[in-house]
Amino acid sequence: MLTLKAPPQTEYTFLSLGAGVQSTCLALMAARNEIPNCHVDAAIFADTGGEPDEVYEYLQYLIDVLPYPVHIVQKGVLADEAVRERPRKNGKGNYIKGIVPAFTLQADGQKGMVTRSCTLDYKILPINKKIRELAKIKHGEKKVKVTTLLGISTDEIQRMKESRTKWIQHRYPLIEMDISRNGCKEWIKSKSYPEPPRSACTFCPYHSNREWRRLKSKDPKGFADAVIFEKRLQEANANNPGNLTGVPYLHRDCVPLDQVDFNDDDPNQMWLFGMDNECDGICGV
Numbered sequence: 001m002l003t004l005k006a007p008p009q010t011e012y013t014f015l016s017l018g019a020g021v022q023s024t025c026l027a028l029m030a031a032r033n034e035i036p037n038c039h040v041d042a043a044i045f046a047d048t049g050g051e052p053d054e055v056y057e058y059l060q061y062l063i064d065v066l067p068y069p070v071h072i073v074q075k076g077v078l079a080d081e082a083v084r085e086r087p088r089k090n091g092k093g094n095y096i097k098g099i100v101p102a103f104t105l106q107a108d109g110q111k112g113m114v115t116r117s118c119t120l121d122y123k124i125l126p127i128n129k130k131i132r133e134l135a136k137i138k139h140g141e142k143k144v145k146v147t148t149l150l151g152i153s154t155d156e157i158q159r160m161k162e163s164r165t166k167w168i169q170h171r172y173p174l175i176e177m178d179i180s181r182n183g184c185k186e187w188i189k190s191k192s193y194p195e196p197p198r199s200a201c202t203f204c205p206y207h208s209n210r211e212w213r214r215l216k217s218k219d220p221k222g223f224a225d226a227v228i229f230e231k232r233l234q235e236a237n238a239n240n241p242g243n244l245t246g247v248p249y250l251h252r253d254c255v256p257l258d259q260v261d262f263n264d265d266d267p268n269q270m271w272l273f274g275m276d277n278e279c280d281g282i283c284g285v
Contacts, residue, residue, distance in 0.1 A: 006176055007147065007169050009037060012135040015149040016127060017043040017070065019051075019059045020199030023151030025184035026173060028193060030149070031066050035173045040149065042069045044130050046123040049077035050201035050229075052215075052222045058197055071134075073126040078118055079203065079229045083236035096236045096244065101205050104246030105254040114244060118201075128165055141167045149173060153181045203229040205250045209262040212251070216262065226250060227258045 015030060017023050030040040043066065045059055063070045075081075078099070085094040101116035127148075131137070135146050145167045152159045153174045163170050174184065188195065200207070202215065202222035216223040230250045237244045251260045 004172075004175055006037060006173070007171055010147045010169065011145055012041050012131075013039060013147045013149065013171075014131050014134070015040050015043040016151070017045045017059075017062070018151065018199040019045065019055050019062060019196060020151075021181055021184050021188075021196050022153050022174060023199070024058070024062065024193075024196040025179070025188055026149060026151040027062060027066060028188065028191065029173070031068070032191075035149075036176075038149070038171075038173065040068050042071055042134060044071045044073060044127045046126050047072050047074040048118065048122050048201055049074065050079055050203060050225075051199065052197065052202055052219050054197040054219070055199050058194070061194065071130055073130045075122050075126045078122050078201065079225075079232070081122075082118075082229075083232045085236065085240060093240065095240050098244055100203065100233070102233060102244070102248035102250060103205060103252050103254055104244060104248050106246040110246075111252075111254055112246060113205075114248065128168065131168065137167055143167060144169050147171050151184075153179055153184060155180045155182075202226045203250055205252075207250075209265055212257075212260070213262040223257075227256075230257050 015023070015027055017027055026035070027040075027043055029035050030038060043062075059070075059072075081097075082099045083096060085096060087094055097117075098114040099116075099118050099121065100114065101118070102114045104112040104114060106112070131146055131148070137145060143166075147169050148163065149171050151174060152172050157175060160172055160175065161170065179187070185195070198211075198214075200211075202219070203226040207215070212223075215226070230248075233248050237248055247254070249255065250257050253260055
């Protein structure tokens with residue numbers, strides 16, 4: 001059951017680390033023993049291989065300063081997995097699996113969107129696999145043995161979700177302590193820690209125009225990587241017709257990313273958690 005209060009303590013407690021603002025604040029609070037009734041055994045970072053360079057640099061900083069271990073897990077490089085050709089079970093050609101929630105454009109002008117599986121497959125499941133290993137969870141375990149700390153703040157309380165794994169319970173310390181994303185920034189600054197970067201795959205289709213503008217101007221390498229990925233996805237789909245319906249694009253306008261006008265802050269633009277917080281920590285959890 002979801003609660004705004006801390007759940008009962010368990011034998012193990014792990015922190016889901018995204019190296020963005022909220023999860024970094026949570027990690028550093030835990031290091032300073034500022035989370036009531038909480039001892040973190042380890043933090044776990046799920047690497048999609050698609051984060052900006054500054055996120056990996058900040059992750060290394062956290063590894064160096066945190067008093068508990070930080071484990072990095074990776075199922076695969078998401079950009080490569082999204083364009084990888086897989087043989088059909090019937091032996092008739094190949095297909096590419098819809099992983100990244102790209103927008104699609106049909107020949108008749110109809111638009112759609114690919115169902116997202118990147119969060120579950122490349123973040124949640126690899127983290128849970130590592131937790132199972134660290135906590136020595138036996139197959140078929142149904143009793144709650146582990147608490148996972150998630151860096152969700154008061155301005156995104158709608159993201160709170162119960163764990164789908166029976167032996168894991170979620171805890172939201174920032175909600176318990178009534179801390180917003182700006183509150184996290186203020187706390188980090190007040191303790192003289194360096195400001196965390198944004199944590200999100202460079203090619204995430206949920207970016208707002210504001211975030212695309214920021215990426216293009218502040219991280220041209222990251223933006224170039226997104227442009228290249230979009231072209232790779234389109235080429236892979238063209239070589240395997242009938243799998244992703246329509247031509248995939250990373251922007252809802254369904255035009256090449258390097259030709260999009262990002263100056264319009266369209267209120268209907270889709271993004272995960274608001275303009276200032278795409279995919280921070282575990283996206284979609």
